[in-house]
Amino acid sequence: MPVEIVILAAGEGTRMRSDLPKVLQPLAGRPLLEHVVDAAEAAGCDAIHVVYGFGGDQVQAALGGRDLHWAHQAEQLGTGHAVAQALPGIQDDNIVVVAYGDVPLIEPETLRRLAGSAAPDALAVLTATFDNPSGYGRILRDGAGRVTGIVEQKDASAEQLAIEEVNTGLVAAPAGRLRDWLGRIGNDNAQGEYYLTDIVALAVADGVEVFGETAGSVAEVAGINDRAQLATAEARLRERRAAELMHQGATLADPARIDIRGPVSSGRDVFLDVGVVLEGRVEIGDRVRVGPYCVIRDSILEADTVVLPHSLIENSHAGPGCSIGPFARLRPGTRLAARAKVGNFVEIKNTELGEGSKANHLSYVGDTTVGRDVNIGAGTITCNYDGANKHRTVIGDRAFIGSGVELVAPVEVGDDATVGAGSTLAKDAPSGELTVARARQKTITGWKRPEKKKR
Ligand code: UD1
Numbered sequence: 115m116p117v118e119i120v121i122l123a124a125g126e127g128t129r130m131r132s133d134l135p136k137v138l139q140p141l142a143g144r145p146l147l148e149h150v151v152d153a154a155e156a157a158g159c160d161a162i163h164v165v166y167g168f169g170g171d172q173v174q175a176a177l178g179g180r181d182l183h184w185a186h187q188a189e190q191l192g193t194g195h196a197v198a199q200a201l202p203g204i205q206d207d208n209i210v211v212v213a214y215g216d217v218p219l220i221e222p223e224t225l226r227r228l229a230g231s232a233a234p235d236a237l238a239v240l241t242a243t244f245d246n247p248s249g250y251g252r253i254l255r256d257g258a259g260r261v262t263g264i265v266e267q268k269d270a271s272a273e274q275l276a277i278e279e280v281n282t283g284l285v286a287a288p289a290g291r292l293r294d295w296l297g298r299i300g301n302d303n304a305q306g307e308y309y310l311t312d313i314v315a316l317a318v319a320d321g322v323e324v325f326g327e328t329a330g331s332v333a334e335v336a337g338i339n340d341r342a343q344l345a346t347a348e349a350r351l352r353e354r355r356a357a358e359l360m361h362q363g364a365t366l367a368d369p370a371r372i373d374i375r376g377p378v379s380s381g382r383d384v385f386l387d388v389g390v391v392l393e394g395r396v397e398i399g400d401r402v403r404v405g406p407y408c409v410i411r412d413s414i415l416e417a418d419t420v421v422l423p424h425s426l427i428e429n430s431h432a433g434p435g436c437s438i439g440p441f442a443r444l445r446p447g448t449r450l451a452a453r454a455k456v457g458n459f460v461e462i463k464n465t466e467l468g469e470g471s472k473a474n475h476l477s478y479v480g481d482t483t484v485g486r487d488v489n490i491g492a493g494t495i496t497c498n499y500d501g502a503n504k505h506r507t508v509i510g511d512r513a514f515i516g517s518g519v520e521l522v523a524p525v526e527v528g529d530d531a532t533v534g535a536g537s538t539l540a541k542d543a544p545s546g547e548l549t550v551a552r553a554r555q556k557t558i559t560g561w562k563r564p565e566k567k568k569r
């Protein structure tokens with residue numbers, strides 16, 4: 115039976131005090147809503163509908179690349195009204211799961227379970243037991259434990275307020291049933307809204323079975339209304355991701371002091387020190403060691419590579435056994451072959467560094483192809499930009515570039531060439547020869563230092 119999910123994302127989220135719609139607030143570097151969309155995809159939903167309203171253009175633009183059906187809710191008249199906006203076009207027999215754009219840690223397995231208990235013709239509501247249920251709708255059950263209704267906090271009696279089992283807001287039912295119930299609910303309540311929750315009483319009256327499924331954890335159903343709850347969710351997600359990395363074979367110096375904002379994979383016997391931030395898609399090979407306070411984004415580090423403290427690595431690929439840092443910056447398009455070394459205060463961009471080649475100190479190497487076993491001396495700079503265009507530098511195998519060399523691109527240094535320290539190369543340096551491009555040193559013998567005049 116096809117399962118379609120409807121994600122409610124029309125609210126403003128006033129408590130965030132932000133210009134950004136609530137569902138676009140970043141969690142682990144990505145919009146809240148995207149986490150829910152990912153869970154829906156992982157659960158195998160056949161179609162994903164998003165009900166949008168507040169900040170609609172921004173929301174649609176942010177999720178532009180995803181395969182989503184958009185339903186517009188012009189006025190926020192309540193959760194029941196919101197779901198109704200997505201129902202046209204969904205076939206009666208299909209199971210509809212309702213999820214929330216501001217409940218981002220929902221697990222795919224829970225969505226599947228909810229859909230399963232709604233099929234073929236029942237209503238499933240996801241419940242949880244909270245120590246402090248304040249603010250949530252309470253689950254009403256009869257003597258036999260069957261769910262009979264949900265009462266909102268603002269409409270509840272003192273006795274009902276003491277109930278700790280709450281409505282997480284997530285429900286599932288056949289689309290035909292939802293359509294019928296939502297056509298019958300009113301807005302005669304404390305908030306003057308069409309409550310989705312009112313369908314429970316209608317289901318009970320219609321003799322449709324209501325299943326109360328319990329959530330896997332309190333964390334997965336936690337809604338995010340303010341920045342404190344956002345920080346709590348971030349910490350929970352970090353815990354989850356850190357646990358995954360440890361499971362794959364990484365030792366974390368402190369699982370509470372690592373940030374993982376994207377799909378990260380780790381090999382065996384990896385060590386990640388404190389303050390490491392991993393963003394986007396990052397692949398870490400066996401025995402890689404990353405020192406404190408490194409940021410690694412959308413990059414691959416092959417086996418045995420070492421990253422020393424305070425390095426920033428973006429859209430780069432380091433082959434096996436490389437050494438990077440401390441204080442190195444690898445900008446997009448950097449490819450290090452096996453055993454390459456990039457030392458302190460070296461910036462590399464759009465450059466291939468061949469096997470065993472080194473740039474150990476204080477250099478800028480941009481738009482360059484470097485062969486194998488090359489030594490780039492301290493303070494060497496590729497002058498790759500003439501103010502209008504970028505040009506390439508090519509350095510052959512086993513070349514030796516002395517310290518403080520300026521390579522004015524386009525320029526080529528041949529295999530086994532040596533370039534004298536302090537040279538400014540504006541022409542190619544031929545293979546196997548020493549090229550020096552600096553003023554000759556001379557000594558003026560007998561020269562005297564000026565002396566201070568006596569008054
Ligand atoms: C809702 C439930 C409550 C449950 C709680 C769990 C109802 C009536 N109440 O309350 O039982 O305990 O969630 O978090 O369903 N939204 C729209 N359009 C609207 C109204 C809301 O898209 O017209 C979206 C919001 O953006 C939000 C979600 O639906 O993502 C929940 O709405 P909200 O007003 O926060 O409901 P709660 O009062 O939290």
Ligand code: CA
Pocket residue numbers: 337339
């Ligand atoms: Ca809410």
